Amino acid sequence: MTIRVLLVDDQRLVRAGLRMLCSNAADLEVVGEAASGAEAVRLAERTRPDVVLMDLRMPGMDGIRATATILAARPATRVLALTTFDDDDHLYPALAAGACGFLVKDASPTDLLDGIRRAARGDRPFSPEVLARVVESAVDARTAPPAPPLARANLTERESQVLHLVSQGLSNAEIAERLQVGVTTVKTHIANLMAKTGASNRVRLAVLGLRPDH
Incomplete structure (x- = not known):
């Protein structure tokens, strides 16, 4: 089965690298590229990807709002967020919007391709360093005094x-x-x-x- 992939990032060089990587995989097909959240929403409707590689920080409609909009229209789509190492501010909002996992942008090609395939299978791929920060935040939330309503x-x-x-x-x-x-x-x-x-x-x-x- 061929996995249809939509690439979303406002940096052209990043998209070019992702396209080259995905195009060299026999089981992946890049069906489109978007430089903004609004463009991603339009392309997702037109190309019907299985997996969207979604940058979170973009001008205009960011990746979080684009994720929520895409999944509202096509709930079966798997959105895999691309994040930088220190971008903690977007983790929970992106999960709340429906992202199925997070990969850091400097992940190895093998890890990136594996993440796309796992997302397409219904898994929740996380780069180890991102998962560690999510767990740490969850532990902090459990041990801290409860916040008032x-x-x-x-x-x-x-x-x-x-x-x-x-x-x-x-x-x-x-x-x-x-x-x-x-x-x-x-x-x-x-x-x-x-x-x-x-x-x-x-x-x-x-x-x-x-x-x-x-």
Whole structure:
């Protein structure tokens, strides 16, 4: 069975490398390339890939929103997120959006191809270093004092907006642009959110923002 793959990354050289790698595998077929989340959504509808290799940080519609949109239309599609080593802010939001796994961008060719095949089979491939950070965050969340329900955390309307955008994986600069405020103002809101919710880091704050009581 041939696995149909859609490549999504805003860097042309990265896409070229991924295409070359996938094209050399007899069981993979690259059905399209997208440089943005919006383009990925359009191509996914047109090409109907089995696996989408999705970059998370892109201008405009980012990989998290693109993942959620693609899976809403085609739930059987497997979206495999590509991340950098230190990009913890996007892990939980991307999982919440429906990504089936994470691979670091500097993974070996063998690991990358294996990840695509495992994703197509229904597995959840994770680069070891990413999985270790997810587990560490989960352990921290279990051992830390429970956070208060957000409904009782006395969040202002603006803090609630910032929390929602953090849970979507947006950076401070992206949040500032979305809300038309300064980056320093966003940092202040995030510091206040951590103080009010008891979240010890941005990943835990994002998880809180995805809870149904928010």
